[in-house]
Amino acid sequence: MQFAYEANAWGGVVGTPGAVTDLKSGFYETPGNVHRTLELIAEAGYTGIELFDGNLLPFESSIEEFVAAVAAQGLEVAGVYSGGHFVYPDAHEDELARFDRSIRLAASAGARHYVIGGGSIRSSGRRDEDFKVAGGFLDSLVERAQAAGLIASYHPHLGSLAQTPEQIDALFAATSIGLCADVAHIAAGGGDPEAVIRRYADRLAYVHLKDLDATSQAFMPLGEGDLDLTGIIDAVVAAGYDDWITVELDGYTGDQSAAAARSLRFLQAGKLA
Numbered sequence: 001m002q003f004a005y006e007a008n009a010w011g012g013v014v015g016t017p018g019a020v021t022d023l024k025s026g027f028y029e030t031p032g033n034v035h036r037t038l039e040l041i042a043e044a045g046y047t048g049i050e051l052f053d054g055n056l057l058p059f060e061s062s063i064e065e066f067v068a069a070v071a072a073q074g075l076e077v078a079g080v081y082s083g084g085h086f087v088y089p090d091a092h093e094d095e096l097a098r099f100d101r102s103i104r105l106a107a108s109a110g111a112r113h114y115v116i117g118g119g120s121i122r123s124s125g126r127r128d129e130d131f132k133v134a135g136g137f138l139d140s141l142v143e144r145a146q147a148a149g150l151i152a153s154y155h156p157h158l159g160s161l162a163q164t165p166e167q168i169d170a171l172f173a174a175t176s177i178g179l180c181a182d183v184a185h186i187a188a189g190g191g192d193p194e195a196v197i198r199r200y201a202d203r204l205a206y207v208h209l210k211d212l213d214a215t216s217q218a219f220m221p222l223g224e225g226d227l228d229l230t231g232i233i234d235a236v237v238a239a240g241y242d243d244w245i246t247v248e249l250d251g252y253t254g255d256q257s258a259a260a261a262r263s264l265r266f267l268q269a270g271k272l273a
Contacts, residue, residue, distance in 0.1 A: 002076075002078070003245055004041075004046055004244050008051075008052065012030060014031055023085075028081065034051070044257060048244055049075050049078060050080065056105040079246060080102070080114055082102045084137075087161065104148070112243075117157045118160050134161055141177070142176060142178075152177055154178070158188055158189055165196065168196065178204065179200045180206040184225075184248075187212050198235050198238070209263075211223065245267070
């Protein structure tokens with residue numbers, strides 16, 4: 001397996017402000033210097049990077065500059081992350097316009113995986129039909145991503161339509177998209193990451209690894225929290241998965257570069273590298 005690191009460790013996530021009034025302009029992005037982030041990820045020993053689609057916008061007319069910067073650090077683009085609302089049919093046209101742009105950016109940057117998070121929660125709460133509407137929309141994104149040469153997957157996420165195990169099941173019953181198993185988000189949402197991976201072994205398309213402090217719900221470097229990462233990794237291997245594993249550590253208050261290096265050592269000690 002190959003190991004990548006998520007660029008959001010250095011800066012977190014914000015959104016492009018135009019999305020308040022223009023849905024098709026809304027992208028996730030991590031503030032900061034992407035070139036420095038590439039250096040830090042390479043220095044920590046990783047060979048891949050994942051980043052938000054919004055961080056590719058400055059390179060939209062000169063993507064070769066970004067591709068060259070990635071290659072200069074000995075890295076590959078393992079994945080690009082995007083997200084959306086999905087549950088509002090009247091907004092699908094504008095959402096698709098943004099996703100088409102996002103997919104073009106990801107493909108031109110040389111990404112392998114296209115990760116999709118989100119699914120809005122209405123002010124009145126989730127509705128049963130939201131899972132069906134979102135599932136159909138995700139299927140359309142799978143087709144678009146595949147046509148661009150990308151592997152699409154859905155990332156269950158805290159604060160999104162599919163957070164708990166029951167919600168994940170409801171969404172995955174309505175779509176054919178693959179699973180991006182972010183083990184800490186699954187656990188924080190009340191699930192057993194190993195059980196979810198085994199349940200959807202035939203749909204496991206991508207993996208996000210980070211540890212979790214069960215008491216504070218804070219994300220932690222690998223091996224420094226409460227998750228049974230050995231069991232989780234065993235489930236990933238048993239599923240036949242042999243692709244990029246991306247380590248992520250957004251929101252960590254310690255030294256991010258040191259944490260990235262420690263997480264890689266944890267994986268190497270487990271004989272995955």
